[in-house]
Amino acid sequence: MAKKPNRQAELARIHIAKKDLGMNDDEYRTMLHVVTGKSSAGDLTARQRYQVLDHMKSLAEGPKKSYPGRPNNMDGNSSRVRQLEKIEALLTIGRKPWAYGDAMAKRICKVDKLTWVEDADLYKIITALRKQAKKEGWDLNE
Incomplete structure (x- = not known):
């Protein structure tokens, strides 16, 4: 006891x-x-x-300089990298870890990791995070 x-x-x-x-x-x-x-x-x-x-x-x-769970392949200027950076920004503003993004990827795109989401489907995660931001009143002007 x-x-x-x-x-x-x-x-x-x-x-x-x-x-x-x-x-x-x-x-x-x-x-x-x-x-x-x-x-x-x-x-x-x-x-x-x-x-x-x-x-x-x-x-x-809040997030530290090295964001835990941040994908290692986010260098460059490709469309995929820009989308992942947008997701990272939304997660940061919403004070969510990358693991939260992974959970969204599993629920929305049926893959275990956000980094495994197909390029053409990353917009689904961005859209879901933007809807959540609107619903919860995140300040997207930071």
């Missing part, structure tokens, strides 16, 4: 961080699934709770 208060405190911290980050339920569950493979904080192990808290802390701090 000594672990239960610790578990309760960690779950409370996760839900406080969710509120502080302004995550809706879909974003929150997507983030949980990307980070741990589970869709409910109540199902997380102690280690997974720490992983989620660390991830949420990194979201609160």
